[in-house]
Amino acid sequence: MTDLPIGANAPLDGPSVSVLVDLPGGAEIAVTALQIYPGGKVRGDGDMCFYGQPRISGGAVTLTQGASPRFDIDLARVPGDVEKIVLTATVEGGKTFGQLGDVSIDAGPHSLTIPVHGRSEVALILAEIYKRNGAWKIRNVGQGFNGGLAQLATHFGVEIADDDGSAAPPPSAPPSPSAPPTPAPPPSVKLSKVNLTKTEKTVSLKKADGKFGKIRVNLNWNQRVQKKSLFGMSRSAGLDLDLGAFVELSDGNRDVVQALGNSFGSFWAEPYVSLLGDDRTGAITDGEWLEINGDAWATIRRVLIYAFIYEGAPNWRETDGVVRVYVPDQPEIEVAMNEYGSNKGMCAVAELSNEGGQIKVERKVDFFGGHKDMDRAYGWGFSWKAGRK
């Protein structure tokens, strides 16, 4: 067994490697593997293998928890543009690695020891597995950040919500193991997809009989807030994003469908739009759903879909909200709300309008101070009073 001191590297033989991380006792330590691309950053959630998401890249990188957590990396199956995989460890509970014992790593024939005596880092880059001239190598990095997770995350381009902006937020205890945060489900296979953008604002959906079936509208957000807690940081003050709709029928009747005011609507009767439950915490990872009865589309004139921040700071960029419209037998339509840093709490996302029996979907992404402003801007003419759920 070769011993690699900090800074040293050695080739990895074979198509896969198991990395056993021997952690010192005395504190909770969370380990994470990050897939890093050219430029030194991750690309998204899917690049992070940790206790809340122990399997990434279709199982090319997996984490098995235990007293000594183990990463199994199938090097041949790691995405081709991944430049390196860094293995990190973060101490919870306000401690530093210097207060604990050494960290050591076994990777096949290589043994890596990271002496930590007298050191003040809270987050460590333990090792990196990197590609060099087409072959994989492992390096004992053994360096870290006094500023802990926040600095580590910044270094690798992991975006986490950091409300207080302090350089060294003390990490809170991780969520109890019995209730790990549910990772977002893997995306289902999508053959086609329409992204409505500032330049491509509309799409028309046609169906000969004018019956569109069950149209489902999803609002999802909160990924970064989840990520933050996954990393063992405190969750930001509850951010509650609500999905709602203004509905106008062909007879001129208008209705509001939203959780606020308990106006959940109805799928089978007017307004043929109904809101399913209300995700107050974001813990339900697939967000909020509206259903529109597409078989009754002939009686609907227009539906304005909006999202509003019921609780929490209005920062749409951080909220990272996405509305997706699923119409049976039609491409999925996606509208992202993350491109503006508007400080207004309400966002008109998209409008579905009846044009000769077809559905015209138009991206709005306009921000308003509240229902009244939005109402006025689009000429709906509701009367408004404040309400609570």
Added chain:
Amino acid sequence: MALSLSKGGNISLSKTDPGLEKILIGLGWSERATSGADCDLDASVFMVGETGKVRSDRDFIFYRQLTSPDGSVVHTGDNRTGEGDGDDEAIEVDLDKAPADVQKLVVTVTIHEAEKNGLNFGMVSDAFIRVVNNETGTEVVRYALPEDYGVETAMEFGEVHHHSGEWKFRAIGQGYSGGLMAMCQRYGINATA
């Protein structure tokens, strides 16, 4: 477009840029972003004669002796960090003034107090050496060091040598342990810590 060399590569500066007299040897690197002791890298030049050693201790140009006695080699000091072209340190050489019995100028970069602070070249990335025509500002050649070093604390980046009446540049990229002291021993400087 300047030439890029790989490890061990050689070019004739005189042929690539005829009329080249004054050069700037620019050196750059990214220090670690992590916490802990500063990773302080120092560039030095050893003016080496035919024996492979310096003629005297005065042929060692480094942070405490920035200019050679003949004025042909001038270390510009530590104050060029990150400006424009990205050289962290630079050495100016007047090739015409270089003494005839100096065969090569070996450019090294060493990590200050590496062992004491547990530092090595495994923690340094994006290292390069380049030769610029100091009169026109044109880059003549560049060598990006591979990011595959480990526990080395001293590194020969490259050398400018005199051969059959022309000046050549060679990309070296060879690491050593022992820091600047080891480099001094290698080239015959009688140094003490």
